[in-house]
Amino acid sequence: MYIQVQKYGGTSLADIACIQKVANRIKQSCTKDHKLVVVLSAMGNETDRLIETANRIYEKANGREMDLLLATGEIVSTSLMGIALARLNVSAVALTGAQAGIEVSCVHSNARILKIHTEYILKHFEKKQVCLVAGFQGRDKDGEIYTLGRGGSDTSATALAAALDAEECEIFTDVDGVYTADPKQVHSAKKIPRICYEEMLELARLGAGVLHSRSIELASRHSITLHVRSSFNHVTGTLVVSEDQLLERAIVRGVSLKMDEGKVSVMNLADQPGLAAGLFGKLAEANLNVNMIVQSAPAKGLNTISFTVMKEHLEEARLLSEEFISEQKSGEIEIIPEVAVVSAVGIGMKSHSGVASSMFAALAKIGTNIDMISTSEIKISVVVHPDEGNRVLEAIHQAFNLGNEPF
Amino acid sequence: MYIQVQKYGGTSLADIACIQKVANRIKQSCTKDHKLVVVLSAMGNETDRLIETANRIYEKANGREMDLLLATGEIVSTSLMGIALARLNVSAVALTGAQAGIEVSCVHSNARILKIHTEYILKHFEKKQVCLVAGFQGRDKDGEIYTLGRGGSDTSATALAAALDAEECEIFTDVDGVYTADPKQVHSAKKIPRICYEEMLELARLGAGVLHSRSIELASRHSITLHVRSSFNHVTGTLVVSEDQLLERAIVRGVSLKMDEGKVSVMNLADQPGLAAGLFGKLAEANLNVNMIVQSAPAKGLNTISFTVMKEHLEEARLLSEEFISEQKSGEIEIIPEVAVVSAVGIGMKSHSGVASSMFAALAKIGTNIDMISTSEIKISVVVHPDEGNRVLEAIHQAFNLGNEPF
Numbered sequence: 001m002y003i004q005v006q007k008y009g010g011t012s013l014a015d016i017a018c019i020q021k022v023a024n025r026i027k028q029s030c031t032k033d034h035k036l037v038v039v040l041s042a043m044g045n046e047t048d049r050l051i052e053t054a055n056r057i058y059e060k061a062n063g064r065e066m067d068l069l070l071a072t073g074e075i076v077s078t079s080l081m082g083i084a085l086a087r088l089n090v091s092a093v094a095l096t097g098a099q100a101g102i103e104v105s106c107v108h109s110n111a112r113i114l115k116i117h118t119e120y121i122l123k124h125f126e127k128k129q130v131c132l133v134a135g136f137q138g139r140d141k142d143g144e145i146y147t148l149g150r151g152g153s154d155t156s157a158t159a160l161a162a163a164l165d166a167e168e169c170e171i172f173t174d175v176d177g178v179y180t181a182d183p184k185q186v187h188s189a190k191k192i193p194r195i196c197y198e199e200m201l202e203l204a205r206l207g208a209g210v211l212h213s214r215s216i217e218l219a220s221r222h223s224i225t226l227h228v229r230s231s232f233n234h235v236t237g238t239l240v241v242s243e244d245q246l247l248e249r250a251i252v253r254g255v256s257l258k259m260d261e262g263k264v265s266v267m268n269l270a271d272q273p274g275l276a277a278g279l280f281g282k283l284a285e286a287n288l289n290v291n292m293i294v295q296s297a298p299a300k301g302l303n304t305i306s307f308t309v310m311k312e313h314l315e316e317a318r319l320l321s322e323e324f325i326s327e328q329k330s331g332e333i334e335i336i337p338e339v340a341v342v343s344a345v346g347i348g349m350k351s352h353s354g355v356a357s358s359m360f361a362a363l364a365k366i367g368t369n370i371d372m373i374s375t376s377e378i379k380i381s382v383v384v385h386p387d388e389g390n391r392v393l394e395a396i397h398q399a400f401n402l403g404n405e406p407f
Numbered sequence: 408m409y410i411q412v413q414k415y416g417g418t419s420l421a422d423i424a425c426i427q428k429v430a431n432r433i434k435q436s437c438t439k440d441h442k443l444v445v446v447l448s449a450m451g452n453e454t455d456r457l458i459e460t461a462n463r464i465y466e467k468a469n470g471r472e473m474d475l476l477l478a479t480g481e482i483v484s485t486s487l488m489g490i491a492l493a494r495l496n497v498s499a500v501a502l503t504g505a506q507a508g509i510e511v512s513c514v515h516s517n518a519r520i521l522k523i524h525t526e527y528i529l530k531h532f533e534k535k536q537v538c539l540v541a542g543f544q545g546r547d548k549d550g551e552i553y554t555l556g557r558g559g560s561d562t563s564a565t566a567l568a569a570a571l572d573a574e575e576c577e578i579f580t581d582v583d584g585v586y587t588a589d590p591k592q593v594h595s596a597k598k599i600p601r602i603c604y605e606e607m608l609e610l611a612r613l614g615a616g617v618l619h620s621r622s623i624e625l626a627s628r629h630s631i632t633l634h635v636r637s638s639f640n641h642v643t644g645t646l647v648v649s650e651d652q653l654l655e656r657a658i659v660r661g662v663s664l665k666m667d668e669g670k671v672s673v674m675n676l677a678d679q680p681g682l683a684a685g686l687f688g689k690l691a692e693a694n695l696n697v698n699m700i701v702q703s704a705p706a707k708g709l710n711t712i713s714f715t716v717m718k719e720h721l722e723e724a725r726l727l728s729e730e731f732i733s734e735q736k737s738g739e740i741e742i743i744p745e746v747a748v749v750s751a752v753g754i755g756m757k758s759h760s761g762v763a764s765s766m767f768a769a770l771a772k773i774g775t776n777i778d779m780i781s782t783s784e785i786k787i788s789v790v791v792h793p794d795e796g797n798r799v800l801e802a803i804h805q806a807f808n809l810g811n812e813p814f
Binding site: 016019020050053054056057058060061064065066068069071072075076078079080082083084086087093094096098099143144145 | 423426427457460461463464465467468471472473475476478479482483485486487489490491493494500501503505506550551552
């Protein structure tokens, strides 16, 4: 049985005309002799609209009722797709996440898929029906509804592909694939034909925004090839595959720029063991996600720890840091409300030395001051002044020849 | 255990401000020591908006996917009410029809409630939670979603009241109660303090529009008192009760005017047995609902059968009637595209004679020609020219002294 999973994002379902176009595309996919599962996001900005409505009623709206509310967005688009396919004489069935047998953990707004009871979908396959599944949602054993968090429909699609042992999972979006950099920021950016899970994961976390991190983790664990492509054309997009399926191991596969973080520096702390543990323990307790952390070697017995957080958490981070220094009875706080984080990601870095130095040389050439540096096995990130972000991004893109190199 | 059921209609939930007002009202109801179930309709015209969207995709949209789509309207308003109550520190839980244990028959767009599995609601009562239930919907044994048809939330509320053996079922709407006539049509119309199920059923069928027929039938079967009242004030509304709970048996309780029907006359049919059965059998086969039927005594061996149907079915009725006369090889068709149906309803008619003649006298006094007459035990309806509808309505309202008579 050849099973294919497709997922269509909100921009591909922005209005009725879009829904009808996607319906036609689904009909074309059906001509082959195979089983098809289609996962749908909510239409356009419907999720945001629902959140805004709820927040107008109660700014602290959350939990159970919020999940029940948000889940309707995907049910509406899925039902409408069923109606659009009926018009095209395609035998299809629209299913809520619960009806598709998606069982999730009991964590409102951020549930994880625990199991997919495939018997529901298989039953519809027997009736030769295309299964349309509302993404972003599932149910627990008692029938309570939970959502999977932002971008959760990617995860729904990948989990279905894994559970059904599908050949392919196509992620349809409004871009042609994953690019070496955001084409809006770097004009010479090129589409990447193949990227491995690890690289994609770093780029997704860095805000490339085309795939939900959890879906990449799932795809990696179950060796599902994800095909990120546009719903507006038939061009082949980017294949997200395991490292051994790469055509070549690029030193730098892509670069990204994030402008949504601020920086907190806790300076002149009297050096003593457990400083970092104390500070970041405090932040973790408050569920505050820290992105980059840099601690410099102590000078004259005084220590400095810097970290970046999302702008919306900056004020909370400042308060907690102030609490920390008043407990420590030493130190002072410096806040930089906006920084640019530029990163280069590539699986080839693992085995190549000199990548960091090439990157720093490129920055030196354009006279940019580096504020923080952080590296992982397959990623190098630098923090620079926000006004410099775009220039640095372009410089690194060019330094690694990403715009010209044919893959 | 004192259990109360409330139902709020779409006009009471038109926007966020309305939802917050209703939330306050629910909070006030909670101060007493009792259990509360609140059934909610979709916000304002949301159901119409969803239907229109579906029809823009496919004008023949119906069945399974349409039900799944429409059910979201009530889930949204119910979730938002849960959020509004959370803001007021009221412990409440928002439930879909399925989650509230409402099991229905497998008829899309027009399901009937078969059973309410009260264990779900009772479980929440134990946790001292107000149960908010999405109206208009339910599930079958397999978890498929069905809707109950227009006005179905009244039925949801009444069925819940019956299953939970509730003391009261309040139907909150945008009017103060049931009136002796539509106050927009008859200025002297007065609110009716008590009306019996049978009268209400006739008035509901006649388009009084405040209560869904099926909910009245259910209330009657289980002797549930329905309290129809406004969500915008605290005035006592109309109690819908059994005949023995009436304060008095009015000869005419209320009058109504319907302008949404047209008339078909099949004239000059050669008289023979089975004419009516043949014609109406044909219409029934096509699922065409006929309202009034009048057959006059044959004159010179020729028969005339007239009937009224909703305007939107008039063309289909004409085609079927033409088919019928061509089979009969006699007869001709006359169509009147719009008629006015004026009715007087009162349980006291059962035991009073002369009601019809008073009514006809009132019409004669204003010089109105009566086109058709139809009577039941507790109702008299006349068909008149559409231009005469309002005058006739007022004349009958006055003839039975409905505007002055104190109840």
